[in-house]
Every structure is written in structure tokens, then in C-alpha cells.
Amino acid sequence: MAAPTVNQRTTTAPEEGRTPVQTVTMVKALNMGLRAALEKDPKVVVMGEDVGKLGGVFRVTDGLQKDFGEQRVLDTPLAESGIIGTAVGLAIRGFRPVCEIQFDGFVFPGFDQIVSQLAKLRFRSQGRVRVPVVVRIPFGGGIGAVEHHSESPESYFAHTAGLRVVACSNPVDAYWMIQQAVECDDPVIFFEPKRRYYEKAQLDTTATPDPLFASRVLRQGGSVTVACYGPMVKTCLDAATAAAEDGVELEVIDLRTLSPLDLGPVFDSVRRTGRLVLASEAPSEASVTAEVAARVQQECFYSLEAPVLRVTGFDTPYPPSKLEEEFLPDLDRVLHAVDRSLAF
């Protein structure tokens, strides 16, 4: 017998009498966001490996199949090309599929369908066909996993025209961004920083969210601008706290949207600080951080006091997990780059 699920959904007026502000993990926030999306639009379907009865290997979809049924929450056969390809078909038919890819390293069997069909259908049909599919991908390292479970493949998708690519960094954003992604008429590749899944925040479900495709200044400071996304946001905020003790004020920007990029706040910030450090777990070559660096030097050339520096994973395959602490940029490597920037 399946164990009782965590989310016991009351059938009537679930929100009434419940305080709108609660402390939630990112997993819970995503679960609540998906539940809200399923409730709001009968065309929303959730599909993927183990998302139904098990509730996903991270429990993001916990309880959803129980409450919405097997036709809204589908345990699919084990094939990512199948998941994405059938989601495209469902979308053509008017559904809004939310696909779960179990781990970052397993999206590649579905890559063809994402790049060849999902990304291009609007363009090919000149707007006659919409494919509002969300592909959720837990990404990044830091959980001590075996191969293929710790990768940061976001740049492949950001490189592909027609896809929107976002990364949440905290439970509050996760709750709103997943709902906004479902409502978006374009396909959205939705990256979730798995090593931040169980971190908590206060979520006010009555608040007005920021737009989905907008970056956000999380901490103001005049010394150096630090732009990051996903799992690196917490690292960079911690770095900012540490730097402040030494009198260095970091301005931390969560990019949130990786394609299209929203670099207005980054340009504004760099024009004030003259210095930019970019942080990401992904390898640096031909990456999102490379794109940001190129655009900043183009837009802010006369304001720059130092070259744009990047703190990233190395241009190597992800190492065995005992070495991931070395591979992943940490607080010290961020501060090291800040020091180098200030030394110019």
C-alpha cells in the first residue's frame, strides 16, 4: 500500500481559513504551483517518469495523481523522446503539458524533439501552431550523485531559438515561475536547482509576482556586480554577506531568465560598479555566462574598470562526486574573482 501522501488536498475551498503566508521548501513550492496550474486550467497535464504514484523522485509532484487522476498526471513509459514528443502532440491538440525530466543528464534522449519540434513549430507554422510545453529539469550538482545526475545543460537550450529558458533559485520564485511558465504560450525549459530543493522560505500566495522573463537585483552594493542564477544565487548571496564584513559591497543579480536574457538591470548595475563577476556551475565555453559577458562588454565598455570575470564549472565532464566540491564554484572562488576584479 502506498504511504499517505504529504499533500492532503481538502476537496472544498482549500484556501479558505488557511494563512496565505507559509514556510515552504522549493519542492513544496513547486508542488503547490503545479497544483494551482492543474486546478486553474483543465488542459494542463503533468507527465514524466515516476511522477504519478511515486510523486517524482524528488516528490515535486507528490499527491497530484491522487487528486487529479491518471489522465492529468501521467506515469509515462521510460523514454524522454517519447515524453517530449507526445507532449508536443498534446500541445498541438490544445493541452499544456508539463514534462518532468528526472535528472539533467537524461534530457538528451529528448533533445531531438526539443530542438527539432518543440522549439521550431511556431516559426515553421508562422504562429498557426502553439506548443506551450514546459520541460522541468532538476539541474546542477552538489548532491553527491553518480554520473549524469549533476549536470548543467542550460546553455544548449539557451542556444536554441524558439525556446525560453528560465532557472528559479528560491521557493518563492519557484511557486510563481512554474505557474507563469505553464501560462506562457512558448515552450519553456524550466531549470530547478536540485541542491536547493529542500531550502525554505516564506511564501505569500496572495502576493503579486514579478514577471517571468525578468532578472532581479537581490542585494544592492556599489563595489562589484555579481550576476548568477539557479543554485549559484545562494552561494553569491553568502559571498556578499562575507564580503560586506570586509567592506566590499556586492550587488547580486539573479538572472532568472536565461533566454531571452533580461540584462537591463545588469547593465545599469555595471555602469555604477564598473565591475562584473558572473557565476554559474556550467562549464564556461559557449555558455550563458559567455553570452552575458559579450553583451556587457558591448553595452558597458566605457564603464568597465576591469574585465568581466567568470566563476564557472570547468570545461570538463562532471567529475566523480568526491571531487564536486572542487568542481563547483563556491563562496571562496566567487570572492577570489571579486578580489581579482577589484585589483584591476
Next chain:
Amino acid sequence: MSSPEQWTRPVGQPGAGPRSTDITAATAGTPTRDQVIAGLRATSEGGADLVQLLTPEGERVHHPEFDIEVTPDELRGLYRDMVLVRRADREGNALQRQGQLGIWVPLLGQEAAQIGAGRAMRPADMAFPSYREHGVAWCRGIDPTQLLGIFRGTDHGSWDPLDTRFHLYTIVIGNQCLNATGYAMGQRFEGKVGDDDGEATICFFGDGATSQGDVHEAMVWASVYDAPVVFYCQNNQWAISEPLERQTRVPLYRRAAGYGFPGIRVDGNDVLACLAVSRWALDECRHGNGPVLIEAFTYRMDAHTTSDDPTRYRLSDELEAWKLKDPIERVRVHLVKQQWADQDFFDSVQAEADELAARLREFCVSMPTPGPERIFSEVYAEESPQVRAQRDEFLDYVSGFADAHAGGEH
């Protein structure tokens, strides 16, 4: 229980309601969805095609096509293999529980399927495993200690795949089936196929994997190039939380017919049957009559991995039923019945298992962590300037950091 042989069409037949349990439908050749699913799960009681040589009760039964003779020595050897790999597996599980491994992937329940296939291989044959094939690794001469690095996070596979003829574990479901097929095509292109000295390849994958495009493509390639590859599917009934009926509505061995090669369903908890069928299939391949699909019908008796909680999706009754078909117990019973083994033998295997477990544990807790230079090694045949620069800069940074700490500077 309906036999798979009666099934003419799969599901959703007009007139047969999706949940109907109307028995007349089955006898009329139009089974209901539930009957189809029941048939998928048909085991020694159900599937008439199931090859079995040793019943769960330890009775030796004979099979017209796949019978083999084993000496008492050979059967004792198979028993020892299974007891030792089970013990290594339980120790791996325990080491994970104690924080010495990040994760462990248990093989519990699949010992016969793996030892039967592994012992059917000849030294020149090649194996492509997924990630659960600790028993096959054992048969390829890979010491269980060599598996630990993957799960402790010190390497991605520590053995030499070419020397051992046992490829690295493959985690991306289905990938290795195409790689195995390509390898087997190479055996054929090099003229190593065609007589009793020929080579063959065997590829391991799960029931869930059969849904992947790679597995389908592998079977197409193998078929049109007559590749000497045995597709060895361990149907352990589950792909994490998803039961077999999420992947198929025909018994898996039957898929082979669609590709144009033989498919055999063997009792995966019967080491003799697995040995016999695998030996036959590998011989077919080495003689140039491959490929062959084998569905080893077995059961994953433990969680998917140590990260998994099967109580969320399956009933413990199912496990209890399969415990009665335990792959090791039936061999033990048979050895006793035949008086092919005495208590001294069982005690000595037990002692050997204890030693193996102790050795594994000792090895595990003292495994060195590789230095940071491992991150940058062997990315390319010739080191790229970029990777070299990153390595040099990082090693410099690491040592500077240590210095800074020493100097109390940072």
C-alpha cells in the same frame, strides 16, 4: 490464468471494456486490459514459454530445447557465485546506510539471472552492462571492491573495459544497447563470427529500458547487420515505481519476432535455465545466427536504489510471493536433495562470504579520494590549452588558498 499464447491482440479491443474481467473474452481470444496485464506478470504458473530447469522447490525439470547437464561441481560453483554476490550486494547496501557510499544499486533477487548469463560467457565475449550488473561483473573477474568507486564517488568505473571485456556501467537508460550492437558489428566485420571459436556480445538492460528509442534502434541495427549480440533483458517487473504494464502490453520476449530474431523468456530466478539459454544464445551469435533476445523473468527484491522507498508504490505481498521463488534457495535445496553438498560446503561458502564482506568494508573505508588534477585528466587525447590553463590556474588557486590559510591572511 490466461496463457500469453492465447493473446492475439493486445488491448482496447472493441467490446472488451477497459476494466472488464469477462473471462469469456479471453477464451475467445480477445483478452481484456486486466487479463493482458495479468498475463504479462505470468510466471512459472502462467507462461507456457517460460524456460525453467530448476523449480522454486528445487526439482530438476527438463526442457526439450534448452536442457543442459551440470556436474555437482558446476552447480556448487553457481551456488557459491550467487551467495557471494548477494553478500557483496548486502554489504554495499549496508555501507551506503552507514554513509560510506553515496548510493547503492541492489541486485537482490537477480543473482541467478546475472550469474547464469555471466557464466555462459567465454573469455573473448564482450558484455555491456547497465548499472545493476554486479553479478556479471563478478563473472568477468572484476572484484566487488572495484565497483565501489562509482558509488562512493571516487571514479566513474575503475576497471579496464577492454581487458575485462566488461564495459563501464551505463546509467543513461538504453544507451549501451546501441554500443553493444556496434561492438558486435565490429566482431562480425573482423571475421570473428561464424564457427565455434567465434565471439559474441551480450548487452544488459531492464524492462523499463525497453521503451527507449535506443533499445529499439539497437534491435533494428542488430537485425539488419546480423550482429552477434544477445539482448539480455532482466525484467524485474519494475522501473523504479512503474510496473511493467507502463512499458508494454505484450510480453517482452515476443518483441523479438517483430525484429526478425528469436526471443526467449527464461525463469530469471533459475540459474540453470539462465545459464542454458544464455549459452545457447551466445553460441548462436558466435556461429553467425544472432541476434537473440532473452527476457529473464525475475524480481527486484529490494528498492530501486538506496534512495528509493518502494512502500510508496508496491505491495509487500508481491515481495513475499517472490521470496518463495528465491534464486539461491532452490539451488541449495537441490544440492541437498541430490546429496551434492554437505554442511561443510555450505559453511565454507558462508565463511567465504563473511570474508568477502569484511574485505569490502575494509577496502571501502580506506579508499583514497583522488586529487583535484583528476578533474582535468583525459578529457581529450591531447590536452586542450583551455583545460590545461584551467587546471593550472585551479591548482595554483588551491595551493595559494592553503598558503593563505596558513598565513591567516584571507
